[in-house]
Amino acid sequence: xxxxxxxxxxxxxxxxxxxxxxxxxxxxxxxxxxxxxxxxxxxxxxxxxxxxxxxxxxxxxxxxxxxxxxxxxxxxxxxxxxxxxxxxxxxxxxxxxxxxxxxxxxxxxxxxxxxxxxxxxxxxxxxxxxxxxxxxxxxxxxxxxxxxxxxxxxxxxxxxxxxxxxxxxxxxxxxxxxxxxxxxxxxxxxxxxxxxxxxxxxxxxxxxxxxxxxxxxxxxxxxxxxxxxxxxxxxxxxxxxxxxxxxxxxxxxxxxxxxxxxxxxxxxxxxxxxxxxxxxxxxxxxxxxxxxxxxxxxxxxxxxxxxxxxxxxxxxxxxxxxxxxxxxxxxxxxxxxxxxxxxxxxxxxx
Numbered sequence: 001x002x003x004x005x006x007x008x009x010x011x012x013x014x015x016x017x018x019x020x021x022x023x024x025x026x027x028x029x030x031x032x033x034x035x036x037x038x039x040x041x042x043x044x045x046x047x048x049x050x051x052x053x054x055x056x057x058x059x060x061x062x063x064x065x066x067x068x069x070x071x072x073x074x075x076x077x078x079x080x081x082x083x084x085x086x087x088x089x090x091x092x093x094x095x096x097x098x099x100x101x102x103x104x105x106x107x108x109x110x111x112x113x114x115x116x117x118x119x120x121x122x123x124x125x126x127x128x129x130x131x132x133x134x135x136x137x138x139x140x141x142x143x144x145x146x147x148x149x150x151x152x153x154x155x156x157x158x159x160x161x162x163x164x165x166x167x168x169x170x171x172x173x174x175x176x177x178x179x180x181x182x183x184x185x186x187x188x189x190x191x192x193x194x195x196x197x198x199x200x201x202x203x204x205x206x207x208x209x210x211x212x213x214x215x216x217x218x219x220x221x222x223x224x225x226x227x228x229x230x231x232x233x234x235x236x237x238x239x240x241x242x243x244x245x246x247x248x249x250x251x252x253x254x255x256x257x258x259x260x261x262x263x264x265x266x267x268x269x270x271x272x273x274x275x276x277x278x279x280x281x282x283x284x285x286x287x288x289x290x291x292x293x294x295x296x297x298x299x300x301x302x303x304x305x306x307x308x309x310x311x312x313x314x315x316x317x318x319x320x321x322x323x324x325x326x327x328x329x330x331x332x333x334x335x336x337x338x339x340x341x342x343x344x345x346x347x348x349x350x
Contacts (some may be wrong), residue, residue, distance in 0.1 A: 003236050003349065007243050009034035012124070014080050014117055016067055016238050017088030018060060024050040026086065026235050028341050031059035037053045039078035040065050040073060042088055050196030054337045067111035071179045082129045082244050084184075085129060087115050090162070094135075097158035098292045106290070107166060108161035116172045119182060127246035128185045129238055130169045134227060134258060135159035138191030145261075148254045156292065177312040183245035189234035189259035190227030190300055193328020194319055195340070197231075203267055203340070204321075207274045208328055210282070214347050216273075217284035222268030225297045227258040230320035233313055247249040251308065258300035263317040268329075269310045273318055277325040314348060323347075 005157040013030055017023045017040025030037050038061040044051045051057070061080065066177060067089040088109050097104040112231070119125045128239045137146040137154035143202060152167065154160040166186055173184040193204045205217070210217040237257040258264075265273075275282045305311045314325065323344055330340040 003240055004348070005029070005033035005239075008239070008313075011084055012036045012080060012082045013038070013084045013086065014077060014082035015039045015060075015086045015088060016054070016111070017060065017090060018223065018326040019044045019051040019064075020048065020088065020092070021087050021194070021199065022192065022235065023052055023232055024054060024056045024196065025086070025194065025196075025231050025341070026238070026271075027059050028054065028338075029057050029235060029239070029345055032342065032345065037061065038076065039063065039084065040067070040076050042066060046200075048198055050198070053196065053226050053331065067114060067336075070114045073114050074118050074121075077122070079114075081124045082122075083124055083245060085115065085119055085125055086238060086242060087112065087128070087130045089115075090131075091158065091202055094156050094198060095292065097156055097161070098206050101157035104157045105161045105164070108158070109164045112165040112168045116168065120172065121338060127242045128182055128184045129242045129245075131234075132162045132164060132166050132186050132188050132239060133159065134188050134190045134298060135187055136163045136166050136254070137220060139298060141297050143297065143299075145258075145299040147258070148256055148304055149300045153158060173222070180249040183249040185241050185245055185252045186254050187234065187238055187241060188254070188256050188300070189332050190229055192229055192231040192234060193324050194231030195324050195344070196337075197333070203239045203270060204274065204324060207271060207278075211278050211280070212332070217271055217282065218287045219268055219271055219284050220288055221296075222266060222271070222284075222286050223296070224267050225264055225299065227264045227298065227300050228268065228270055228317055228320070229259045229263065229313060230315050230323060230348075233257070233259070233315065233343065236348070237305065237311060240311065241305075253304075255305045256300040256302045258302050259317065261299070261315050263313070264299045265317060270317070270321070271314065273321040274325065277322050
């Protein structure tokens with residue numbers, strides 16, 4: 001389906017986690033649409049960061065704060081008086097959650113409680129969306145996609161904290177928003193790739209760093225299967241859900257957002273695509289480092305969002321990797337990153 005961003009013109013939108021990879025792209029989309037965007041987040045946690053490279057601060061009322069600090073969050077929230085709230089703030093790295101599970105749970109669980117408390121005491125919010133992950137499900141390593149009614153029980157602290165975040169959202173919806181004054185949804189997205197992701201322990205950023213240093217790409221789990229998609233895929237799905245439920249509360253609920261089955265790739269095959277589009281004789285090596293448990297097979301069933309909204313993915317994985325390489329080379333060549341982002345957004349829309 002084609003998506004009309006004109007709905008967001010002059011809408012007051014509050015985004016948590018706006019300094020992150022997905023948050024930065026989301027701010028750019030909404031700013032281009034004429035929305036009044038307020039972002040609340042910690043400083044970017046990578047160096048470099050898309051937020052700083054693309055000067056996203058100019059597109060938002062940017063507030064640096066900790067989602068765990070309810071008083072600070074509520075002050076920023078109340079001042080912005082938002083109509084739509086998109087909750088992206090999280091500790092998002094599986095391996096980091098093993099290193100610091102307390103921080104992970106504090107951020108991902110109590111952060112969700114805190115933003116929902118702000119929504120609960122607000123008279124302005126009509127639409128709330130909590131962005132979680134495909135890893136919220138109890139992973140049985142089966143070969144079909146998980147549906148929205150499957151059991152939530154993530155294995156590692158990151159995945160489990162996101163399962164808890166889902167349950168917190170369900171409880172608040174039932175306990176405080178059953179009168180339909182606020183439409184509440186969660187979106188469970190697959191693994192995203194795209195220009196400007198500089199995170200540690202993610203395969204495409206690892207590829208980019210290896211390419212920049214002219215080294216072999218180290219692949220820890222080449223045979224693990226994941227639902228990979230370009231970052232613009234879930235972002236436009238989030239905006240679609242938030243818009244639809246703003247207009248009619250019947251659309252609130254829990255939604256998987258992932259690629260078609262043909263784009264659920266083994267990690268090694270994803271790296272092959274990167275090597276193809278990057279060129280310059282890159283190659284990768286299989287080097288398992290004995291790290292903590294990670295799922296081997298994970299896939300989403302996205303029938304619900306397709307049937308309710310007529311949604312479907314726009315860019316296959318080959319195109320997603322091509323656009324990621326395009327953005328990265330634009331950055332490395334010193335070209336205008338904001339124009340590159342605008343061009344990719346327009347290409348995706350039209």
